[in-house]
Amino acid sequence: MIHRCFRCGFCKFTDDYHEVNCPSYLKFGFDTFASGGRMWLIRAWLNEEVQNSRRYWDILYSCVTCGNCEAHCIMPFKDDLLNVFETAKAEQESYGLVPPAVKNYFRALSESGNPYGEPQDKRGEWVDGSGIEIYSGQEYLFYVGDVGSYEERGKAMARSVAALLLRGGLSVGTLGSEEQSDGNDVKALGGRKLFKQLAEKNIRKFHEKGVRKIITLDPHAFTTFTRDYPGLGGEFQVRHYTQILDDLIKNEKFPLTTQKIKVTYHDPCYLGRHSGIYDPPRQVLRAIPGLELTEMHRNKVNAFCCGGGGGNLFTDIIGIGEQSPAKVRLRDALETGADVLAVGCPLCSKMLDDAVKAQGCDSRIKVQDVAEIVANAIATK
């Protein structure tokens, strides 16, 4: 089907065409860095009209897998675009021909079970003092993921969510240092064999421990657990923590106090476009008295990616600069005049917080996770 792309360019835009919404095309400016360019070049590579090169890699791996192209392509094969790109990367991987940053990412995951190359026992450090127990048959497994386990911002998020889940009265435990990568971004980078190993190991562990229900911190984990794991024998009831918070608030588990803040919510690509979950995080925020929720002009299916997907948080192939996705998204948020840029993903949190610091905008806006905002509303009572 790869020859079916007409390179018409609908995939570059939001659904009203108001903005160019493909992060890599916006950043690099050449058509080759949009989905149409990738389709034509992958076909050319298959036909041996272009060869492997650093540029070819940049074009393939700068895709942040945000799914804007699939959402806005008008052709019948639209749902296969990311599969095509993933398969092209898998082809590269099968020949051992991947960019050094991707190779390092795979190596770290193979050797350490996480992309940071950190020891496994450090993975559970976030649990200390959080009050959450190690999973031992509780109703829910709280799965945190790589960024929630190793990045400072991610760990803070994980603790906030864990505290709220406990406060809401849920029976929940976590794997701590026994947890390992969910593999979503490995798959997006074409590491299919490694992904399968990770997924099967996770599924085995979940089964051994009797896990049936999972709450994820990370939308990337949510997506692969719901999209890929069932095909590998891993059928679980999976929910993102914002869905759980939405339920808990509706059931009046949290007395929320007034917060006079203006908040804009950034839809994580893997929660929004990939999984279709747009309303629960917004409902959580709207439930907080006094909180003014304002929308960025690009939102929901038109949200602009933070640039951290497709492994780019780790490989940084899309790179920096004024048109780097996180800076563009930060400008969207600043336009709203919001005090807080709310996120529901540890990768978005890291990317956008780094952008705030790089742009010196700390006094104008701060990045906060939905759970942190809820926690503040409870804590100030």
Added chain:
Amino acid sequence: MATDIYTSLVEIVGEAHVSAKKEELYFYGRDAGLMPAHEPDYVVVPKTTEEVQKIMLLANREKIPIVPMGGGMSLAGLTIPLKGGVVVDTKRMRNIVELNKQGRYIVVEGGMPQGMLKAYLEKEFPGFMHSLPESPVMTTVGGSVSLHGQGHLTHQIGYTSDMVSGLEVVLATGDVCKIGSCSMSPYWFSKGPTLPDLSGLFLGWLGTTGIITKVGLKLYKMKKIRDFEIFVTDRDDLVPEILFRLVDTEVVEDLKAVNQAEPRMFEGLHLVLMYFTGDSDDEVEFKRRMIWESLRDIRVSRDGGFMSVFPDMRAEFLDLPQKAMTRMADEKKGGGFEYTGPIVPMEKYPVISRKFSELALANNLRYMTGVRVIGRGHGMMVGMGFFFNRVDEEMLERGKMVLHEAYAFALEHGGIPWKPTVIEQKMAMERMDTGALGLMKMIHRNLDPNHIMNPGNWEVE
């Protein structure tokens, strides 16, 4: 020298915005149509007129071909660099320069995508519109006017180039020229008159006389309600008369006709599609009655009738831009749709439509003839197209041959080309008045002394 040119381009646009890499050369060396590929030596994506000017100065000094590019969706190979050189992709130049509501015009950079302009107007100037082409939304305003362009107001007003209200152009020599009222005034309300109309040196020249960096476009009132009717007949000889009468009603916004082999229910039929608008239901219904009344005797004689349209079809017909047109490229599940679109006198519809369908059927091609009436019946574009599968080489060759013959037939019947391929340009120039050819040559020689602008196109021997 090549290294020097690359280095010079990097100095102008920055390293991130110039490429001599195989990947860009491959992609920019072809389009989605049927013309053979030819790769450039460099691709640049400038951001400003000043950068374009410096690129032109460099190219003129070094005698390197320059190929301006917008959306690259002409399907006629017009941005394929036939003699190599530098493809100048203008799509980073997509700023709104000025919106003058009172003056009913907007000034945009040449690389402004048509879809983005539509979205901008919907937000900033609701109730007003520009003429939106049926091509994909990435098609640029500069690209459209470079080949004259058509849109959904073409029946009422004319080609997109007729709606231009001013230009900024960078010549091959690096000179930056403002054309029209903006040449002597802050206002962009006229592309030429009452001054000598210099816009004709650039509109429709396929980028062979300069790069259009800014375009003033006239805006038009958009009525609140838009509707359409479809009149069907199996008599191709009646189509010119039907169109003539519909033009006469003076209530039709856009007027088209279609004849296609599939779906089978449409085989042998000619569908005349007319759009009309109103600010109230009463106005719309009044216009509908006028349209129905204009074709009364044809209905009564049962030579034709109005067609019912299913709701989902209605939505597709009213879509602006019509995504269904682009989606047709996947009809053969092969990424291809190609057409030739000569402009012909209205009376020629029957012979040309018949000839094309005969050619296509004889060559086992799934065809579509799509007509758009231009400027209130002073001509029509007859788009004769077929759907193809890009991997079926034999089908591509058949298609090329059929389009070639259909185009030649249209010229024989008094037609002129619209966005012609380089082959079609040559066929047109063979028929052209020698005085006109000489004038074209003279203009090229003077505007582009080193012959760097999109060479191979409109090239007078």
